[in-house]
Amino acid sequence: MKNQIAIYSMAILALASVPPPTAGASPVSPSWIExxxxxxxxxLVDEASTLRSGVVQSRKFNSQQRAQGKHKDYLSARALFVPNATFFVPNAREIGIVLLTFGxxxxxNNQKGLLGKLTAKITRLYELDxxxxxxxxxxxxxxxxxxxxxxxxxxxxxxxxxxxxxRRYVAGWDVENYIGNFGCREWTAQLYDRDQxxxxVxxxxxxxxxxxxxxxxSRFEDPPKPVIGRQGKTWLCLHECPPGEKPGVIPDIRAWTTKHGFPMPTRPSKQPLYPDADYMDDLNEFWQQ
Incomplete structure (x- = not known):
């Protein structure tokens, strides 16, 4: 029941906060808002093999959608997300990333082919297309x-x-799940924290x-922040590394943090750090309004 309350609350909150379409909104898709x-x-970050297999599976799915005339309703963007870069890690699985930058x-504005002809839009239900x-x-x-x-x-x-x-933040989440315990809430909290x-990841x-x-x-207003993570015993800088450094292996994390005046990374008290269970009073209060 608590999970249902959380899900319904998020849906209602999203609907309540969506502004009405402005003049000039796309007439062919009234679900998009300006x-x-x-x-x-x-x-996007994942094991490189998983990213590659996701491209293959999503292309098959999109072909089926088109064959059934459903391509007007839904197509998977993962069919387009070929990894921009991969990182070999000794004694651990290779990590891949897909990077999209927007105007x-x-x-x-950083991709060629079909991806370079796409524009991101948001729907009334706050889906991103x-x-x-x-x-x-x-x-x-x-x-x-x-x-x-x-x-x-x-x-x-x-x-x-x-x-x-x-899946990460609801009751019953398995902390041993292979997709990991670090998600969008943990990322965004660090993004918004100016002292971090x-x-x-x-x-x-x-x-x-x-x-x-x-x-x-990241938003346009956010200052660049290095994106780092530990894969096995190896630390990597994945994106927006400090000036003069390229994405790849960080040979010595202590020397790296000392060089840049950063604190050493520490293991959080728990993961996920922001599960719904910690906010049920807020969710229930919202639901009862």
């Missing part, structure tokens, strides 16, 4: 959602979240430290 685009970049109107406007009707590839978080709490919201994040000099479980499946992001 609002300021806030996301500067989107970063102020939501246009993808990559839209190909050159087709009639436009094709929309769903890739994430604009999560409103917990009513009255801005520690980790709003945030760009994925379908995996829907980097974003540490490490997941911890009984099998050790690792980098799981996650969706990261």
């Amino acid at each position: 609002r300021r685009w806030e996301v500067r970049y989107l970063l 102020s109107k939501g246009e993808v 990559l839209v190909r406007t050159q087709t009639d009707p436009p094709e929309a590839y769903h890739f994430a959602y604009w999560a409103q978080g917990i009513p009255g709490d801005v520690t980790f919201s709003p945030a760009v979240c994925s379908s995996e994040d829907n 000099p980097y974003i540490d 490490t997941s911890y479980a009984s099998r050790g430290a690792y980098i799981g499946a996650l969706t990261g992001w």
Whole structure:
């Protein structure tokens, strides 16, 4: 019952906070709304093999959608997300990333091919789509959602979240799950914390430290922050590394943090750090209004 309350509350909160479409909104898709685009970049991180298999599976899914005439309703953006870079890690699985950077109107500006012709838009239900406007009707590839978080709490919201994040924060989550215990709430809390000099995406479980499946992001107003994580015994800088450094292995994390005046990364008190169970009073209060 508590899980249902949390889910329904989030849906109602999203609907209540959606502004009405402005004049000039797309007539072919009334579900999209006109609002300021806030996301500067989107970063998908996972095991490289999982990212590659996701491309293959999603392309098959999209082909089926088109064959059944359902491509106007839903296409998976993962079919387009070929890894930009991969990181070899000794004695651990290879990590891959997909990076999309956006212009102020939501246009993808760091990719070629089909991805370079897409523009990000938001729907009335706060779903995030990559839209190909050159087709009639436009094709929309769903890739994430604009999560409103917990009513009255801005520690980790709003945030760009994925379908995996829907599972991470509800009761019954298995902390040993291979996709990891670090999700969009943990990312966004570190992004918003001006005293936090980097974003540490490490997941911890009984099998050790690792980098799981996650969706990261940043706004135009946010200063660049290095994205780091530990895969097995190896630390990596995945994105927006300090000036003069390229993404890749951090040979000595203590020397690296000392060099840049950063604190050493520490294991959090628990993971996930912001489960719904910690906010049930807020959710129940919102539900009773």
